[in-house]
Amino acid sequence: xxVAFSAFPKAFTGNVAVLVGADKQLLPSxxxxxxxxxxxxxxxxxxxxxxxxxxQSLTLLGQADIARLTLLGIGKSRELxxxxxxxxxxxxxxxxxxxxxxxxxxxxxxxxxNALDPGQVAARIALGAQLRNYRFDKYKTKEKxxxxxxxxxxxxxxxxxxxxxxxxxxxxxxxxxxxxxxDLVSEPANxxxxxxxxxxxxxLAKLGVKVEILGxxxxxxxxxxxxxxxxxxxxxxxxxLVMSWMKGPKTQKPVALIGKGVCFDTGxxxxxxxxxMEDMKWDMGGAGAVTGAMxxxxxxxxxxxxxxxxxxxxxxxxxxxxxxxxxxKSLSGQTVEVINTDAEGRLILCDAMWYTQDRFKxxxxxxxxxxxxxxxxxxxxxxxxxxxxxxxxSNKLRAAGTAVGEKxxxxxxxPKYDKLIDSDIADMKNVGGGRDGGSITAAQFLQRFVQExxxxxxxxxxxxxxxxxxxxxxxKGATAFGVRLLDEWVAENFER
Numbered sequence: 001x002x003v004a005f006s007a008f009p010k011a012f013t014g015n016v017a018v019l020v021g022a023d024k025q026l027l028p029s030x031x032x033x034x035x036x037x038x039x040x041x042x043x044x045x046x047x048x049x050x051x052x053x054x055x056q057s058l059t060l061l062g063q064a065d066i067a068r069l070t071l072l073g074i075g076k077s078r079e080l081x082x083x084x085x086x087x088x089x090x091x092x093x094x095x096x097x098x099x100x101x102x103x104x105x106x107x108x109x110x111x112x113x114n115a116l117d118p119g120q121v122a123a124r125i126a127l128g129a130q131l132r133n134y135r136f137d138k139y140k141t142k143e144k145x146x147x148x149x150x151x152x153x154x155x156x157x158x159x160x161x162x163x164x165x166x167x168x169x170x171x172x173x174x175x176x177x178x179x180x181x182x183d184l185v186s187e188p189a190n191x192x193x194x195x196x197x198x199x200x201x202x203x204l205a206k207l208g209v210k211v212e213i214l215g216x217x218x219x220x221x222x223x224x225x226x227x228x229x230x231x232x233x234x235x236x237x238x239x240x241l242v243m244s245w246m247k248g249p250k251t252q253k254p255v256a257l258i259g260k261g262v263c264f265d266t267g268x269x270x271x272x273x274x275x276x277m278e279d280m281k282w283d284m285g286g287a288g289a290v291t292g293a294m295x296x297x298x299x300x301x302x303x304x305x306x307x308x309x310x311x312x313x314x315x316x317x318x319x320x321x322x323x324x325x326x327x328x329k330s331l332s333g334q335t336v337e338v339i340n341t342d343a344e345g346r347l348i349l350c351d352a353m354w355y356t357q358d359r360f361k362x363x364x365x366x367x368x369x370x371x372x373x374x375x376x377x378x379x380x381x382x383x384x385x386x387x388x389x390x391x392x393x394s395n396k397l398r399a400a401g402t403a404v405g406e407k408x409x410x411x412x413x414x415p416k417y418d419k420l421i422d423s424d425i426a427d428m429k430n431v432g433g434g435r436d437g438g439s440i441t442a443a444q445f446l447q448r449f450v451q452e453x454x455x456x457x458x459x460x461x462x463x464x465x466x467x468x469x470x471x472x473x474x475x476k477g478a479t480a481f482g483v484r485l486l487d488e489w490v491a492e493n494f495e496r
Contacts, residue, residue, distance in 0.1 A: 001133045003126045003154050003163035003168065006105075011036075015104045017092050019111075020045075020052040021077060027109040029157075030071070037063050043070065054079055057091060059099075068106075070095065077111040083405045085116070089128030089154075094472075096151045097133070103153040108126035110159065110195035122156040126164075127171045129154050131473040134179055136186040158180035174297035174487070178480040181292030185465065189264035189281045192473035194231075194239040194312035197263060197284065201241050201291050201310075207298035208247070219351075226330040227351040230344045231313035233268060233321025240352065241287070243294045243308040247301065248496055250435045254305035255494055256362035257294070257486055258352055260345045260369030261287030261312035268315045268341030269323055282478060283345070285465030286368035287312060287477040289482030290327045304495045311348035315341070327426045330356055332449055337426040345371045346442050347430060350449040357451045364393055366489070367446065368418075368482045369462075374438030375411075376463040381410040384464050384481065387443035390455035392403045397457055400489035405473070406481050408459065411440060418444045487489040 008029075013491070018030040024045050034041040040063055044050075050058040054075030062071050071087055074080045080088075083484060089106070096104045108122040115196075116124070120220065135149055158164045184192060184200065198213045205211050216237050219228055224240070231238035241261070246254065262283040266272060272280070282288075287310035294308040305387040325336045329349075332354045336347065349367060375385040384401075386408040388394040394410050401408040419438050420432035426450060434440035443458050461481050470476040 001130060001151055001154055003130065003156070005122060005156050005158060005168070007161050008157055008159065009202045012105065012107070013280045014316065015063040015068040015096065015101050017072050017104060018105045019074050019107070019109060020071045022052050022075050022222050023051050025432045029107040029109050033066070033069070041069070044207050045071070054084065055087070055091070058094065059095070068101065070344040076139045077113045078115070080111060080114055080116070080121065082116065082120070085121050085124035086128030086131070086405070089125035089131035090472035092125070092127035093132040093151055097149045100146070100150050102150050103155070104151065105155040105157055108156055118158045119160050120167055122158040122164040123167035123171060126154060126156055126168050127175065128473045130175050131178060132475065134182055134475055136183065136477060139445040147161045166350045175294055176299065176485055177292045177296035177483050177487075180295055181288045181480035181483050184288040184291065185285050185480070187281070189314070192281075193236045193263050193314060194261070195237060197261060197287065198239045199313050201243065204243060204291070204298060206296055207295065208245070209294055209298045210244040212242040214242065214424060222355065223329070223331045224351040224355065226312065226328045226336055227311055229322045229328045229338070230268070230315055230347050231438050232318040233318035234314035235261075236314045239312040240355070241291070241310040243291070243310055244300050245294060245302070245304070245306045248303050248305040248494070252305050252494070252496065253333065253363035254307050254360050255490060256365040257290045257306065257308040258349060258355045258356060258365060258367035259287035259290030259308065259310040260284065260349055260371065261310045261486070262345060262348070263312060263314050264346065265315045265342070266317055268344060269317050270340045270342040271317050272342060276289065279466065282466050283370050284312070285370045285461055285478070286482070289368050289461070289480060289486065292480055292483035293486035296483060297490060302491065302495050304490055305449045306490060307356065307360050307362065311352040313348055317367040332429065334448065337423040337429040340431045343431045343442070344370050346445045349446060353446065353449045357454060362454065365450070366397065366457045366459065366486065368459045370465050372439040372442050372462055374435070375460040378411070378439060379409055379463055381463045381467070383407045385439055385460040386410045386457060387413055387440070387460070388455070388457040389413070389447060389450060393455045393457050396493050397459070397485070397489055400492060403483050404484040404488050406464070409478065410441070411438065413443060414448060417441060418451070421445055459481050
């Protein structure tokens, strides 16, 4: 889909969308069009339940030279922030594709009392439309025409198109990064396995990211036994992906991003039920988000030091797979009794986290993972669970999430939860004594591998990495949750 920014024309034609405020308030462009149409807009509003409330839309067909006129409710002027503008763009793109439109024009009038200027609003609307217009269809060979997206051109009419274009150009790297991650997460596991994931990550070198891949022999030599034990039942080699972007001050300690990359999770010997197991191709959503965030940070040429480390494995039930009851020594020297081989994410992450802290000495470490079904029980699919040993870090991550529409909810940690993972024969076991507090005991396990003085956060994205319904800016499927969140957090708190 091509995006364009244009000045106000003498007359509107084709498929047009205009903004309408709360209480049926027509903005200048809508007023002018209504006069041209002899009051058709007001009559249509009066004959409907449309009030201009945020998220509402109403479509008029066959109005003179305007084939399709869509009224977009924005609510009160101050409610149209960046996130709401993106949602508006996504709404327009979704409706345009549903109607089979090839082109649509959105008119952006100045809004009194709004913190954003029209150029910023227009750029955000365009961004939302592009994010919503994503589709993963590379394996479809037969498809009915009415099932295919049709939108090819998205035009924003605004008083200062040049300024809007400049704002949008700064946002475009986010689109590429989000799509890169959605592609990774959408791929089937027979196509995207650890070595292939690492190969695709090498593309970031073109942007200036230093990309290193550690194979099994290197990890074994280092002592990353817990990570390797998870993948030992697979014929696919495990990998440790290390990405470095060191473009900040030499004196700045880096920020570390850690991602869980289980490219397919059968549960191992503690095998999962067959129903829904196909979804476990996206158990590498955390690694996908971290890789996408590194791509975005590099594409923006951010003046910051950031490292991204992803543990990439397959968890398979082979004769060589680890067994419940095995005891394995981690890179940190701590020993782990593996009670449940399906609690594998925390096992690969603990070695990845320790390696990152030993090598890079980060000032802060944030880890993303599709870690537990328990977080879905707790929070559903609206928010990711946030666990942290640092309140300031937690607050900054939550603020970043709110800014980009990737919301977090802080969950508790504490000594009594921690005791639940004490083992009788090792330093710890990888699950608690039962189903209670499953997402919390997983976080407590990870916290045991956080070195003293490191601000750390664990974000459980199990409920938000994949969408069965989609939303305003995300179609059904991979969401790339975390890409923009991590980038926003880095940009607001560490760039110099």
